[in-house]
Amino acid sequence: MVLVTVAALVVGYGIVLAYTAYQVNRHLRDAQVAVAMLRADLVAPHAPATQVSDHLATVQRESAAARSLTDGPVWGMPARLPWMGPPFVTVRGAAGAVDELATEVLPDLRAVRHDVLGDKLATGHGSIDLTPLIAAQQPLEHASTATDTILGSVRALPTTGLGTVDSARSTLLSQVTDLAGQLRTTRDTVDLLPPMLGAQGTRRYLMAFQNNAEARGLGGLPGGYAILRADHGKVSFERFGIDSDFAGLDVPTTGFDADFLSHYEGSDVGHFFGNVTVSPHFPYAAELLLRFWQAKAGERLDGVIATDPSALAMLLKATGPARMADGTVVTADNVVALSERDTYARFDDQVERKRFLVDLSKAVGDHVLSRGPSNASGLIKALGNAIDERRLVVYSTAPQEQRLLAKYPVAGQLDDTAGLFSGVVINNAGGNKLDYYLARNVTYTSACPGPDPTATVTIKLTNTAPATGLGSYAAGTADPAQAGQPLGTSRLLVGYYATKGAHFNSPTLDGKPTLLSSDTERGRPVFTATVDLPPGVTRTLVLHVEEPPAARGPVTTWVQPLVLPQTTKVRPASCGTKTR
Known part of the structure; x- marks a missing residue:
């Protein structure tokens, strides 16, 4: 009789647990849908305030229900067991994180959305009303701080080995990470704009x-x-x-x-x-x-x-x-x-x-x-x-x-990180206006693994200027060394900005060995070639760059803002397999 009673209790508990899990999943799913709608409202300048409030109320109701179910004894008891606890801990933590977002973060965002979005900031010719921006600073600071805290708690949730739970954790982590980054950017922007626009003086x-x-x-x-x-x-x-x-x-x-x-x-x-x-x-x-x-x-x-x-x-x-x-x-x-x-x-x-x-x-x-x-x-x-x-x-x-x-x-700073880096920066050395016609194609082929990893950088430059019809001011040169060159020939200083600690070897220009100068800027090596580029001609500069073994990818590519867009490609190395 006792065994029957115990068995009945176990079965009953299993049914209750399964039903609770179903309800938790439903509430979190409904909260996720409402969050998506609320997020769209928050960045839409003309979304009705009542609609925003309704979606926020839905998020709060559904997240509170999920948290309440996972905080109770039905969920708490298995969460304490080492052999089956991690999935319950992760789901309970995820429900708590969503509920904290709904109560600690989203209300602040609703409060400031009209202050930092839409046409309310415009007051007339060239004028911006700074009062709403200043009023938004404290709520955004609170929301950003709270989101960072929630992000820390989501990161601490254990992986479980259960695909559905781990996938949900990963999705939540990605969403909160994005939100935290967006809030930091918005907070910094709202902190910067008033003083830079003269809130404390001209x-x-x-x-x-x-x-x-x-x-x-x-x-x-x-x-x-x-x-x-x-x-x-x-x-x-x-x-x-x-x-x-x-x-x-x-x-x-x-x-x-x-x-x-x-x-x-x-x-x-x-x-x-x-x-x-x-x-x-x-x-x-x-x-x-x-x-x-x-x-x-x-x-x-x-x-x-x-x-x-x-x-x-x-x-x-x-x-x-x-x-x-x-x-x-x-x-x-x-x-x-x-x-x-x-x-x-x-x-x-x-x-x-x-x-x-x-x-x-x-x-x-x-x-x-x-x-x-x-x-x-x-x-x-x-x-x-x-x-x-x-x-x-x-x-x-x-x-x-x-x-x-x-x-x-927006600061326009040359990246000074230690990771893999590839950038081509051009300075006109001819004193003309031919770079309006400059086409650039840059390919970085990654290094094969090994003690001396060497990447290959291919820089193709094309002068698309017409051979005739350009005046001497735009197409001429101020460099005496270019005397005798066809009108429309551009002289370029082509600088390759490499990974910190990198070196180069065997550079070629159009397949022939060429000379490069070597300098440093912000701790980053810069290898520079002088390239004369007649109209209608393409020239190809190839560098073999010895990357530091400790440098890690993915490679950061730097694109100089010129008139024609640069084509930039990063290709994996073709590393052949060794056979014995």
Whole structure:
């Protein structure tokens, strides 16, 4: 009789446990669906507030039910058993994590969604209301901190060997990791924007407009500039100018590291304004730009912004066309060609050409400030794309702000990590505007395992410029060493930025041995070749790079923002198997 009773209790417990597991799975599944809908609402500027609240209530109800079931004795008893406990511990921990997200994080996000999204921030011509951003700082700080804590608890959940449970744990871990990263970025952005937009007092920035038709390491030659003023969210341009405004000035290069000064010794960065962007590391250029302005105007600005016509095209796609004073319509489709190709054919007088480019920059800048805030979501997307391609970079002289910026691509910092790295950076050495036509194809073939891993880097460069029809200013050269070359021949300094500790051997240009110089920037080796590229010609530079055995992948690829997109490929090594 006792055995029958025990058996009945075991069977009954098993039925209850199975039913509880079914209910837990149902509640978590329904919570997951509601979270997906809520997440869509949170990033949709015009989602109704009642809809957001309904989805949040569903998430909270379902997650609370799942947590309640797993916290009870039915679930708690098997969780204590070493031989069957891990699956119960993991499911209970997952239910608790989802419930904590629903109660500790999502309400804060609902509270601030209208403050940091949508058109509420726009108050008029070039003006942003900073009050909602400031109000969002504390809730976002709380939500971010809570999410980091929850992420730690999910990471600590044991793997179980049960595919369904482990898959659910992995999915939850991925989702919380993504959320934590997004919240850190949003929190940092909301912390940065008010002071940088003048919440505590007027800020003034030098904005450099790069001309990618004459390549520099950062992207292009800084042919024009503006002084941008931000005062309690009101953003405006004070003045526009051109690179020749800085002719004849000298600025100190003290404070720059020895590698930078050695690598760019021939660029005369303290005297020639057009070379301040020779390095792909934006903080170097920013400091030089600030020093040139101080030498000219006797004042220290609060930071630097650098951009290029391709970024302006992205912004114009969000705001619509701009109209210049002479009636020229500047659109997302024509701004790059208009500013980096057509002006050289349109104007023989270079002063007149530069005045046209100043007028173009002013028309686009004023238009974006006027129309951009009314399409906040489109503008944010365009800014994000420009930042991702390193076509919009920002530097602040305030140390705390710069430390925050340095965490993100918007700082334009050359990656200094120790992992596998591959980047091609080109500087125009001919003084022409032929890089508008430069096509680049870079292939990194990984090294085979072994004591001396050697990767192969193939760099194909094509000058797509027409053989005739280009003027001598755009297609000529300022380098006497190129005398006798066909018109339209480009002279390029092709720098390969390698993994820290890497070396090279047996470099070839078009299959013939060639010479490379070797320098260092930010602790990273840089191998540079001089390549002359006539119009219509493709030249191929191949390097065999001895990677440090300790370096790990995946390889980080660095793409310089020029006019034509670079084709970048990373290929696995073809490592033959050895036979005995």
